[in-house]
Amino acid sequence: MKRQSARVWPSLAMALCGFAAIASTGCQSTVGGQTLPSAYFLTDDVQFFPAGPENQLTNQRQKLDEYRLEQEAIDEGFEP
Numbered sequence: 001m002k003r004q005s006a007r008v009w010p011s012l013a014m015a016l017c018g019f020a021a022i023a024s025t026g027c028q029s030t031v032g033g034q035t036l037p038s039a040y041f042l043t044d045d046v047q048f049f050p051a052g053p054e055n056q057l058t059n060q061r062q063k064l065d066e067y068r069l070e071q072e073a074i075d076e077g078f079e080p
Contacts (some may be wrong), residue, residue, distance in 0.1 A: 030035050038044070055061075
């Protein structure tokens with residue numbers, strides 16, 4: 001009986017350490033098809049990325065239009 005308990009305690013200790021490692025991490029989990037937040041979601045900092053313009057070339061087009069207007073003003077003799 002002594003020999004069998006010597007095998008059980010290390011494996012029980014390893015299982016307990018593994019469970020403690022899993023339980024202490026705050027990661028998302030999936031239960032029944034639902035993605036649940038971590039246990040620390042109330043204290044996490046918010047990561048919010050506002051929606052940008054649908055067209056990614058909006059700023060480039062705006063700058064090109066401004067450049068064309070400046071060039072037309074220069075050609076007509078006006079200072080920009």
